[in-house]
Amino acid sequence: MPQTLGNLFILTAPSGAGKSSLIKALLEKHQCTNAHNNVMQVSVSHTTRAPRPGEVDGVHYHFVDRAEFESLIEQDAFFEWAEVFGNYYGTSKIVIEQTLRQGIDVFLDIDWQGARQVKAQIPDTATVFVAPPSKQELQARLTKRGQDSAEVIEQRMAKAVSEISHYHEFDYIVVNDDFAAALAELDAIVMTRRLRKEKQIIRHQQLFDNLLGE
Numbered sequence: 063m064p065q066t067l068g069n070l071f072i073l074t075a076p077s078g079a080g081k082s083s084l085i086k087a088l089l090e091k092h093q094c095t096n097a098h099n100n101v102m103q104v105s106v107s108h109t110t111r112a113p114r115p116g117e118v119d120g121v122h123y124h125f126v127d128r129a130e131f132e133s134l135i136e137q138d139a140f141f142e143w144a145e146v147f148g149n150y151y152g153t154s155k156i157v158i159e160q161t162l163r164q165g166i167d168v169f170l171d172i173d174w175q176g177a178r179q180v181k182a183q184i185p186d187t188a189t190v191f192v193a194p195p196s197k198q199e200l201q202a203r204l205t206k207r208g209q210d211s212a213e214v215i216e217q218r219m220a221k222a223v224s225e226i227s228h229y230h231e232f233d234y235i236v237v238n239d240d241f242a243a244a245l246a247e248l249d250a251i252v253m254t255r256r257l258r259k260e261k262q263i264i265r266h267q268q269l270f271d272n273l274l275g276e
């Protein structure tokens with residue numbers, strides 16, 4: 063792999079635990095929300111789920127119908143995909159490859175099935191499981207978010223235990239109780255990963271120059 067490859071990070075959690083809030087806050091902290099400081103990006107997935115109020119096509123998701131999603135599966139366009147809560151969700155292969163090749167770190171907010179598929183393809187991916195402090199708090203967050211019907215919230219709570227049962231498959235666990243503390247832990251994970259690669263390149267630059275030289 064070229065030395066300029068970006069790092070790939072996955073955040074997985076039961077719905078409502080706070081993974082998208084954490085990724086958004088991390089990008090804001092590192093001022094990566096504009097094109098001028100593009101060292102970290104969140105991947106925009108495709109989904110067949112209906113947009114929530116305020117969600118914008120191409121920003122929060124690429125919203126497609128089932129026929130279009132299935133056609134993209136046929137074309138092998140997805141790096142990973144899964145059916146979650148009765149809808150398809152998937153990560154574009156070409157976008158991830160191009161972004162990583164530009165040296166940009168990429169964050170995937172995906173479920174455990176997708177995390178497993180990505181880890182099998184890129185073992186160096188840093189996978190983070192975000193746990194809620196309790197089931198009661200998880201339900202309270204989904205309700206307070208106010209974007210899903212009571213029926214959808216019930217469905218997501220029913221699936222939460224199954225998602226949580228995969229926690230041990232992940233490299234890191236962050237409990238999102240106090241938001242600032244969870245963000246600091248995630249930041250430490252990300253910075254350690256970035257530093258590790260940069261440090262290795264710097265430390266071994268002379269060796270690689272020699273190995274790759276005429």
Ligand SMILES: Nc1ncnc2c1ncn2[C@@H]1O[C@H](COP(=O)(O)OP(=O)(O)OP(=O)(O)O)[C@@H](O)[C@H]1O
Nearest residue numbers: 075077078079080081082083203207238239240241
């Ligand atoms: N530490 C926290 N304390 C209190 N509320 C929080 C905390 N973290 C996130 N929230 C709130 O919980 C709600 C759910 O968060 P968020 O949408 O980020 O979850 P998610 O894991 O990305 O969910 P989904 O998988 O459904 O997209 C939001 O309203 C968010 O503001």
Ligand SMILES: Nc1nc2c(ncn2[C@@H]2O[C@H](COP(=O)(O)O)[C@@H](O)[C@H]2O)c(=O)[nH]1
Nearest residue numbers: 107111143144146151152153171172173176
């Ligand atoms: N395997 C994948 N899972 C994904 C992807 N994009 C989102 N998700 C997961 O789906 C649920 C529900 O998301 P929501 O936006 O409807 O609340 C959540 O766990 C996401 O992490 C994807 O591309 N692949």
